[in-house]
Amino acid sequence: MENVSPVRIDMTGTDVHGEGEAIRAHGPVAQVELPMGVRAWSITGYREGRQGLGDQRFSKDARQHWTAFKNGEIDPTFPLIVWARMEAMNTAYGEAHDRLRRLVGKAFTPRRVEALRPQIEKTVTGILDGLAQAAPGDVVDLKAKYSYPMVNEVMCDLIGVPAQARGTILRGGMAQVDSSLSEEEIGAAVGAVFGEMAGLVQAKRQEPGDDMASGLLAAQEDDGSGLTEQEVVGMLLLLLGTGTETVVNLVTNAAFALLTLPDQYELVKTGRVSWRDVIEETLRAEAPVVQMPFRFGIEDIEINGVTIPAGEPVLMNFGAMGRDPAIHGATADRFDAARANKDHLAFGYGMYHCIGTALALLEAEVALPALFARFPDMTLAVPAAQVGPQHTLIMNGRSELPVHLHGAR
Ligand code: HEM
Structure with a gap:
């Protein structure tokens, strides 16, 4: 099978679906080129992706398993180097990953997620009440004025962040998934929140609450061991980084689809499809995370007749x-x-x-019906083609979602 692809991954994510198609033209498992001539692989096939994602011989730990990185062959200015240096659960491998996953699972329980429902409903109602004050003809950016504030509040409620720290901490979380920022900018944003998070963890140690920060501090293995304070801080930063922009994109992408496809809006308005159908179709056709750096085979791994050599970077193209x-x-x-x-x-x-799957679905299932119930005649304020992409290679979202909220009740 032809798997040598000339496709260069566009760091600005101008057309993530077009790029996925271009890679797929070379097979469901194909080579791609990253900036500075770094060769990588991209999996675009559903079956191949499932096989790769389920294969325990794929590690996300670059420090152990990316051969060129270990050999010092990756230039320090490589724009995705932050993903290679990152030390968190999502880049740990084997027992190190399993341990963190077991411990976070003790705090991030279905009960904790479900308990957030009334708070999410209240947050959504409060933001919609504010939006309803917009004058007729006003242009409202739903991404900035609805999706973001909603998700930010939910994440802070989940973690137990006090009001005065919310702005700083959320900016840091968002910076971690913004590949348009330089390593220095990401470092500065994360550094600024580190103090806040460390302070939060100290405060929760003194006075625990019913929140994730306290739950992580209390989580124990069978032998009584738990997470260090540093690990708790790292985990909270990871949750912010992974749980904010993703849900913002899910809600914004679903709203964009309904605003641009009247027949689809009609289907949900008339009850022929459910909101869950809309959400699942958004996840399928407009995956909020288009691709995630990186995986590395700990040995040569064959998928659909193509051998991915050990130690080479692999991108999973969830969007494709x-x-x-x-x-x-x-x-x-x-x-x-x-x-x-x-x-x-x-x-x-x-x-x-x-x-965070259950939390993401809960947020979308509350936020979307409430938005369209409050503003059923809402329209896009600009032609659909003018609603630009988000400009990252990792996320699939809109830069903004300007609407007229006509018919606000
Ligand atoms: C629509 C919303 C979301 C989408 C599309 C999404 C997507 C993903 C994907 C694709 C992965 C796997 C990455 C890989 O295999 O390389 C992942 C992992 C992860 N997600 Fe989400 N996510 C969403 C929401 C959330 C939320 C709300 C949270 C937390 C509050 C969260 C926390 C995480 C964490 C911590 C991991 C790493 C898991 C590990 O390393 O074991 N995500 N997410």
Whole structure:
């Protein structure tokens, strides 16, 4: 199978779906080129992705398993080097990863997620009340004025962040997934929140609450060991970094789809599809995380006849996997909440699968119906083609979502 692809990964994410298609043209497992001539692999096939994601021989720990990085062959100015240097659960491998995952699982329970529901409803209602004050004809950016404030509040409620620290901490969380920032900028944003987080953890040690920070401090293995304070701080930063922009994109992408596809809005308005159908179709066709750096085989790994050599970087293209014609046929690219099969891998699969899935779905299931119930006649304020992409290679989102809230009640 032809797997040598000339596709250069666009760091500015101008057309993530077009790029996924271009890679797929070279097979579901193909080579790609990263900036500064760094060679990598990209998996765009759904079946191949599932196989790779479920294969325990793929590590996300560059420090142990990326051969060129270990050999000092990756230039320090390589724009994705932060992903190689990152030390967190999502870049740990084997027992080191399993341990962190077990401990965070003790604090991030289904009960804790479900307990957030009334708070999410209250937050959503409060933001919608504020939006309803907009004068007729005003242009409101739903991403900045609805999705972001909603998700920010939910994450801070989850973690137990006091009001005065919320701005700083959230900026740091967002910076971690913004690949348009330089390593220095990301470092500065993360550094600024570190003090806040360390202070928060100290405060929760003294006075625990019913929140994630306190839950992580209390989480213990069977032998009584737990997370160090440094690990708790790291975990909270990881949750902010992974749980904010992703849900913002899910809510914003779903709203954009309904605003631009009147037949789809009609389907949900008339109850022929559910909000959950809309959310699942958004995850399939507009995966909020388009691709995530990096994985490395700890040995040569064969997928669908292609051998990925040990130690080479692999990108999982979640966006393309959801649009795989081998699974979804000729209409794979079309957003259709009524389609029977909405299989996707937008939350990953296997040992690194998303720990925040239930929370993300809960937020979207509260935020979307409430938004469209309050402003049922809402329209885009600019032509759809003018709503630009987010300009990152990792996330699939809109830069903004300007609307007229006509018909606000
Ligand atoms: C629509 C929203 C979300 C999407 C699309 C999403 C997507 C993903 C994906 C694709 C992965 C796997 C990455 C890989 O295998 O390389 C992942 C992992 C992860 N997600 Fe999410 N996520 C979402 C929301 C959240 C939320 C709300 C949280 C936390 C509050 C969260 C926390 C995490 C963490 C900590 C990991 C790493 C898991 C590990 O390393 O074991 N995510 N997410």
